[in-house]
Amino acid sequence: MKLNSLHTVIERENALMQAEHARHFGHLAETLGRKGLLIEDLIQKIQAFQIAIPSWALGTGGTRFGRFSVGGEPSNLLEKIGDVGLLHALNRSSDSISLHIPWDIPTDAPTVRDHLAANGLHIDSVNSNTFQDQEGQRFSYKFGSLSHTEAAVREQAIEHNSACITYGTQLGARVLTVWLADGSNFPGQQHFRHAYERTAASLADLYAHLPKDWTMLIEYKPYEPNFYSMVIPDWGTSYALCQHLGPQAHVLVDLGHHLPNTNIEQIVARLMGFGRLGGFHFNGSMYGDDDLTTGSIKPFQLFLIFGELVDAMGDLHVQNPPLAWMIDASHTTKDPLEDLLQSVEAIKCAYAKALLIDKAQLRAAQEANDVVRAEELLQDAFRTDVRPLVAEATRLLGGALNPIHTFRCARVREALIAARGRKTSATGL
Numbered sequence: 001m002k003l004n005s006l007h008t009v010i011e012r013e014n015a016l017m018q019a020e021h022a023r024h025f026g027h028l029a030e031t032l033g034r035k036g037l038l039i040e041d042l043i044q045k046i047q048a049f050q051i052a053i054p055s056w057a058l059g060t061g062g063t064r065f066g067r068f069s070v071g072g073e074p075s076n077l078l079e080k081i082g083d084v085g086l087l088h089a090l091n092r093s094s095d096s097i098s099l100h101i102p103w104d105i106p107t108d109a110p111t112v113r114d115h116l117a118a119n120g121l122h123i124d125s126v127n128s129n130t131f132q133d134q135e136g137q138r139f140s141y142k143f144g145s146l147s148h149t150e151a152a153v154r155e156q157a158i159e160h161n162s163a164c165i166t167y168g169t170q171l172g173a174r175v176l177t178v179w180l181a182d183g184s185n186f187p188g189q190q191h192f193r194h195a196y197e198r199t200a201a202s203l204a205d206l207y208a209h210l211p212k213d214w215t216m217l218i219e220y221k222p223y224e225p226n227f228y229s230m231v232i233p234d235w236g237t238s239y240a241l242c243q244h245l246g247p248q249a250h251v252l253v254d255l256g257h258h259l260p261n262t263n264i265e266q267i268v269a270r271l272m273g274f275g276r277l278g279g280f281h282f283n284g285s286m287y288g289d290d291d292l293t294t295g296s297i298k299p300f301q302l303f304l305i306f307g308e309l310v311d312a313m314g315d316l317h318v319q320n321p322p323l324a325w326m327i328d329a330s331h332t333t334k335d336p337l338e339d340l341l342q343s344v345e346a347i348k349c350a351y352a353k354a355l356l357i358d359k360a361q362l363r364a365a366q367e368a369n370d371v372v373r374a375e376e377l378l379q380d381a382f383r384t385d386v387r388p389l390v391a392e393a394t395r396l397l398g399g400a401l402n403p404i405h406t407f408r409c410a411r412v413r414e415a416l417i418a419a420r421g422r423k424t425s426a427t428g429l
């Protein structure tokens with residue numbers, strides 16, 4: 001699928017929808033204007049909000065039980081860059097890619113850089129993988145990586161992370177994300193304190209390799225693949241590790257990495273208050289890390305999380321680094337590209353709604369312990385249909401008023417299948 005022909009379809013479909021869109025947008029703009037909100041300011045903020053697409057989300061993922069390919073999936077890094085280019089052309093909000101090493105080792109950095117530039121993209125972060133063994137690897141990660149009881153295994157895992165930094169540097173990335181599968185499946189299997197201390201020491205060795213303009217993100221997860229204990233199960237452990245490492249280490253919050261009913265918005269507020277929130281992985285969660293589309297299960301929670309982010313971004317932005325926003329999901333049911341378009345749309349809408357919260361009035365209601373007023377203010381923002389605002393922000397940048405509709409009109413998947421074949425598989429999936 002060529003970008004030029006997609007642009008033609010975007011223009012054609014936008015023209016067909018323009019009159020109705022203008023009506024909806026005009027009405028919303030008037031309503032928001034009456035509340036004292038500056039439309040240009042909102043549009044600018046929505047346009048500036050960019051969400052990275054991970055290289056592993058472009059193909060159909062599987063479960064333990066099976067994998068059902070959608071066809072036309074990218075089989076190498078250059079094709080993956082091409083797919084993200086299509087998404088970005090449609091929504092103007094996916095201008096970067098997160099690389100997974102070793103699934104997407106950039107063997108030819110200049111060519112990768114050329115492809116990125118041609119698609120208006122850049123590399124956002126590199127993600128290391130010590131949760132599975134690779135061909136020809138000397139030591140196994142079966143019993144852990146950075147926390148392993150044997151120094152040689154820990155050393156191998158540190159070297160792998162260090163190699164990720166090297167690959168990332170060649171492509172202009174400045175973020176390393178570390179997520180460890182390390183933990184135990186049975187009581188007594190692992191000495192909790194020693195496993196933590198070994199992890200902290202390994203991460204400190206790695207931190208010493210980190211270039212001065214890089215950030216190290218430490219991601220936590222309460223269970224899976226280990227089900228009795230994880231070495232980094234929660235934000236408190238990630239935070240403690242960051243404190244141990246230094247100012248370039250930050251906590252990464254993945255929406256799917258919490259136990260059911262965890263108050264994630266409060267975690268976000270805490271971490272931003274401490275100046276230690278560095279990144280965010282979006283997905284939808286019904287029970288755990290189940291990779292559902294962002295906003296498909298708990299849109300109100302997503303809005304509340306953005307409420308905290310927007311609140312803190314106003315006065316605490318100096319303490320926290322620019323946040324690395326990324327979708328982290330593996331699509332098993334839908335066309336991965338459609339799923340990503342839906343996810344980005346949900347994220348933009350949640351962000352836009354959070355921008356509508358009247359912070360001054362909310363603060364006043366909180367100070368006065370006016371519970372009902374505080375809740376009404378949040379509901380007022382949450383129940384506003386901001387889709388015309390998000391669509392206008394996208395349209396002004398040359399994107400599609402309705403990305404999913406336009407994706408289907410342009411027959412993108414059919415074109416990808418024609419070009420790549422029905423039986424393709426993305427690396428790592």
Ligand SMILES: [Mn+2]
Pocket residue numbers: 219254281328
């Ligand atoms: Mn994640």
